[in-house]
Amino acid sequence: MVELHEVSKLYRQGDRDVAALREVSLRVAPGEVFGVLGQSGAGKSTLIRCVNLLERPTSGTVRVDGKDMLSLDDRQLREARQGIGMIFQHFNLFASRTVEGNVAYPLEVAGWSRTLIRERVAELLALVGLSDRSKAYPSQLSGGQKQRVGIARALAPRPRLLLSDEATSALDPETTRSVLDLLRDINRKLGLTILLITHQMDVVKELCDSVAVLERGQLLEQGKVLDLLSRPGTRLHGLCYAPFAMREWPANPGRRLVELFLVGAHATRPVLTTMARRFDVDANLMEGTLDRVGGAPVGRLLFELTGEPEAVSRALDFLREQGLSPEERAHV
Amino acid sequence: MSSELLNSLWVATGETLYMTSVAAVLVLLAGLPLGVLLAIADEGGLWPRPALHRAVGVLVNVGRSVPFIILMVAIVPLTRLLAGTTIGTTAAIVPLVVAAIPFMGRVVEQALREVDSGKIEAAVAMGSTHAQVILRVLIPEARASLIRGLALMIISLLGYSAMAGAVGGGGLGDLAVKYGYMRFRTDVMLGCLVVLLVLVQLVQWLGDRLAARFERTSS
Numbered sequence: 001m002v003e004l005h006e007v008s009k010l011y012r013q014g015d016r017d018v019a020a021l022r023e024v025s026l027r028v029a030p031g032e033v034f035g036v037l038g039q040s041g042a043g044k045s046t047l048i049r050c051v052n053l054l055e056r057p058t059s060g061t062v063r064v065d066g067k068d069m070l071s072l073d074d075r076q077l078r079e080a081r082q083g084i085g086m087i088f089q090h091f092n093l094f095a096s097r098t099v100e101g102n103v104a105y106p107l108e109v110a111g112w113s114r115t116l117i118r119e120r121v122a123e124l125l126a127l128v129g130l131s132d133r134s135k136a137y138p139s140q141l142s143g144g145q146k147q148r149v150g151i152a153r154a155l156a157p158r159p160r161l162l163l164s165d166e167a168t169s170a171l172d173p174e175t176t177r178s179v180l181d182l183l184r185d186i187n188r189k190l191g192l193t194i195l196l197i198t199h200q201m202d203v204v205k206e207l208c209d210s211v212a213v214l215e216r217g218q219l220l221e222q223g224k225v226l227d228l229l230s231r232p233g234t235r236l237h238g239l240c241y242a243p244f245a246m247r248e249w250p251a252n253p254g255r256r257l258v259e260l261f262l263v264g265a266h267a268t269r270p271v272l273t274t275m276a277r278r279f280d281v282d283a284n285l286m287e288g289t290l291d292r293v294g295g296a297p298v299g300r301l302l303f304e305l306t307g308e309p310e311a312v313s314r315a316l317d318f319l320r321e322q323g324l325s326p327e328e329r330a331h332v
Numbered sequence: 333m334s335s336e337l338l339n340s341l342w343v344a345t346g347e348t349l350y351m352t353s354v355a356a357v358l359v360l361l362a363g364l365p366l367g368v369l370l371a372i373a374d375e376g377g378l379w380p381r382p383a384l385h386r387a388v389g390v391l392v393n394v395g396r397s398v399p400f401i402i403l404m405v406a407i408v409p410l411t412r413l414l415a416g417t418t419i420g421t422t423a424a425i426v427p428l429v430v431a432a433i434p435f436m437g438r439v440v441e442q443a444l445r446e447v448d449s450g451k452i453e454a455a456v457a458m459g460s461t462h463a464q465v466i467l468r469v470l471i472p473e474a475r476a477s478l479i480r481g482l483a484l485m486i487i488s489l490l491g492y493s494a495m496a497g498a499v500g501g502g503g504l505g506d507l508a509v510k511y512g513y514m515r516f517r518t519d520v521m522l523g524c525l526v527v528l529l530v531l532v533q534l535v536q537w538l539g540d541r542l543a544a545r546f547e548r549t550s551s
Contacts, residue, residue, distance in 0.1 A: 052457055081459035092454035096472040096546070105468070106458040137549045153458075163457075 001161055001193040002028035002051055007060030009046050009217075020046040022217045023060070028210070030160075033187050033194045035208035035225075037201070037236070043217040044197035048163050051195065052084045053077060065160060082110050085154030089166035091146040093138040093153070100125065100134040103152045110157050124152040128182065144175035151182060155192075162186075164196035168203060176200075180207050201240055205229075205293045211236060226293055230261045232327065244287050244302045244329065253309035257286075257329045260319070262299040271322055272303075279315040281307030302329065340507055341523050347421045348503040348531075351493045355428040356486050362433045363485070366392070367440020368466055378452060378470075379462055395434035400492055403431050404499060424501030428492050436485050443477035444470055476546040483539025487532050494528065504528055 007024045010017040020043045028034040038044045049055040050062055053069055062069040064084065072080055093102050100121050107117045125131045128148040138146055147167060154162055164183070168176040184207055186192055198204065204211050204225060212222035213235045220235045221228060228236040244259065262271070267290070272283045288301035305312050319326045370392070372378040373385040398406070404427040411418050411426040447470055455469045471478065494505025504524045512521025 054453060054457055078459040078461065081457060084457070086454065086457040088450060088454060090448075090450055092448070092450040094451060094469060094473060096475060096549075105455075108468070109455075109458055109460050109464055139549065157458075 001030045001032075001065060002026075002034075002195055003061075003063040004047075004050065005061045005063075007047075007050055007057045007062060009043075009050060009055065010058045019217050021050070021057070024214070024217075024219050025060075026212050026219060026222055028193060028195050030193055031187075031191050032209040033184070033196070033207050035204045035211045036195070036197045036214050037199070037204050037211055037239070038197070038214035039199055042214045044199075044214055045165060047214065048165055048195065048197045051161075051163060052081050052086065082106065082157050083159050084161045084163060085157075085159040086163040086165065087147065087150045087154050087167045089169045091138070091143075091150045091170075093146055093149055095138055097137075098134065099130060099136050099138070099141070099149050102138070102149055103156055106153060106156045120156060121152075124156055127155070127186070128152045142175075143171050144178060147171065147175075147179050148182065151179075151186070155186065155190075160193060162192055162194045164194060164198075166198055167196065169198070169200065176202075177206075183207060204236075205240070205291065207294070209294065213239070226263055226296070226298070229293060229298065230263055232259070232261075241289070241300060254306060254312060256305045256312055256316075258303055258305050258316070259327045259329050260299075260301045260303070260324060262297075262301065262324070263293075264296045264298075266322070266324060267297040267299045271319070271324070275315050275318050279307065279311045279318065281305055281311050281315045337511070337517075337520055337523075340511070341504075341520070341527065344497075344502065344504045344507040344524070345527050347501075348490070348493055348497070348505075348528075351421055351424055351428060351496065351501065351503055352486065352489045355425050355432065355489050355493070356482075358425070358429045359432040359436050359485060359489070360482065362429070363436025364440055364471075366433060366437035367444060368470070370437055370441035371444035371470070372462075372466070378456070378465060392434040392437050395431070396438070398431075400427070400431050400495055401499075403427055404496060419500040421502040424493065424496035424503070428489055428496055431492060432485060432489055435488060436481070439481035439485060440478065443474040443481050446477055447473045476543040479539055479543045479546070483535050483543075486535045486539075490528060490531055490535075 004024055004026050007021055008019060009021040010019050024047060036044050036047060046055055050057045051064060053062070057070070064080065067080060069077070069080065094105065097105065103121045103124055104117050107120060112120070122131070125134055128151055130145060130148055130152070133141065133145065138149065141149065150167070168179050171179060180203065183194060187194055196203070196208070208225050210223065211225045211228060213220045225236070228234045229240055231237060275281065276283050282305070284304040284306065286302045286304055288299060290297065290299045292298065305315060307315070316326055366388070369388060370385065373381040373388070375382045407427055407430055408418050410430070411423050414426050415423040417423050451469060451473060452465060455465045460469070493501070493503055494508070497503035497505030500506070504527060508521055508524035511517045512524060
């Protein structure tokens with residue numbers, strides 16, 4: 001759906017060039033929610049603006065829906081942009097227009113007839129749950145309502161791609177959750193591809209299928225969220241989880257310290273108790289977190305495994321047979 | 333004050349209104365596009381043309397720095413060309429317009445620059461043409477400031493028109509100088525002042541009211 005190939009963006013600062021993006025390549029598959037995670041100044045906002053060419057890359061290629069964006073002339077670019085919705089951190093609603101006027105704007109630009117616009121606007125306001133506020137002005141809405149109008153406006157011309165520029169960063173946690181739910185909902189219902197940038201790990205965990213980590217203009221890694229999260233050593237894992245406290249642990253085959261990452265079905269099945277019963281070992285939980293990633297439960301545990309050395313080894317083998325990858329930690 | 337003088341006050345008020353309103357319409361017609369150009373052609377603007385922007389900027393500054401009384405004399409040939417004469421109320425409109433256009437351009441530029449660049453970015457991202465951004469986003473979003481600027485411009489025109497009147501343009505300024513000042517008719521002077529004061533108040537009040545109405549819904 002979106003393909004960036006070795007995209008670089010340089011800015012002139014005084015008499016030297018500063019790179020906002022360095023040879024960034026990424027692929028967003030149709031229908032997925034793709035998040036670019038990075039701190040402020042990492043180049044996220046430049047990256048997302050290179051997709052609809054609000055900023056032109058210095059080099060590299062940008063393809064959206066198969067179209068080579070950089071080869072389009074002005075008119076073709078405007079048409080392509082009408083097929084790419086965008087929402088913003090500060091909503092960027094038009095204060096002089098009512099809610100319905102805002103949602104109607106992209107349709108006016110695209111040359112829709114009045115009747116069609118009226119129907120479409122009503123449909124969208126129903127979708128985002130704001131039918132009763134259609135005559136209100138943005139100044140009369142809460143932050144969450146404003147972002148809903150922003151989403152309705154972005155979806156109006158039936159885009160196949162939605163760009164989200166820190167859409168929840170200015171919202172409180174509860175409103176953030178409801179906006180994320182709405183985005184997840186339209187992603188599923190409409191099959192809409194979403195490319196978002198954020199500095200919030202929670203947004204990645206709750207909403208994204210895939211993720212790319214951006215630091216100082218460079219892409220460190222990209223992949224499925226669960227995949228990267230479950231592999232200690234990835235940047236995403238490191239950003240998400242604080243390392244377990246280091247501790248001295250005597251090398252003893254009958255007492256081993258094990259780190260385990262449980263995803264999806266594993267997190268809901270009683271793997272540890274089954275193991276303990278079958279091999280007559282004890283699993284003594286020392287540290288751990290349980291949360292949800294993309295709606296699926298995910299657990300990360302550190303436990304002490306004690307028993308007959310032979311039994312402990314067999315217990316670890318059992319975990320591997322279950323498709324888990326237990327990792328032993330800290331020996332001395 | 334005799335009825336004859338009251339009558340001249342009446343006529344002079346009409347002339348002032350005529351000069352000011354015709355000039356205001358022309359200034360708005362020219363000043364709005366000029367202001368739009370100044371606002372969008374700047375580096376990083378919607379339609380960046382730095383060289384053009386600098387050139388127009390210098391021209392506007394030159395226009396604004398020439399004292400009105402000098403400008404009036406300097407553009408006499410232009411006045412004759414456009415109005416057919418250099419004396420009278422209609423002729424006075426030419427220097428009024430020439431003097432106020434650069435001012436209006438800056439006022440419009442200022443108002444448009446206050447529009448949050450994020451809104452312009454959103455409009456561009458939705459595939460708007462430049463004309464659509466300007467007419468459907470930039471100007472409507474700036475309308476409260478634009479109206480305040482318009483009121484300011486009309487009030488300046490009232491002031492300039494009094495000056496233009498003094499050199500043969502008719503109107504309240506002319507009356508105030510000829511009767512009030514040269515013939516020591518304090519009553520005429522006061523009459524002219526009162527009418528001008530009422531006009532200024534009226535324009536300011538209308539402008540504030542209209543702007544406030546837009547601001548209520550839009551800020």
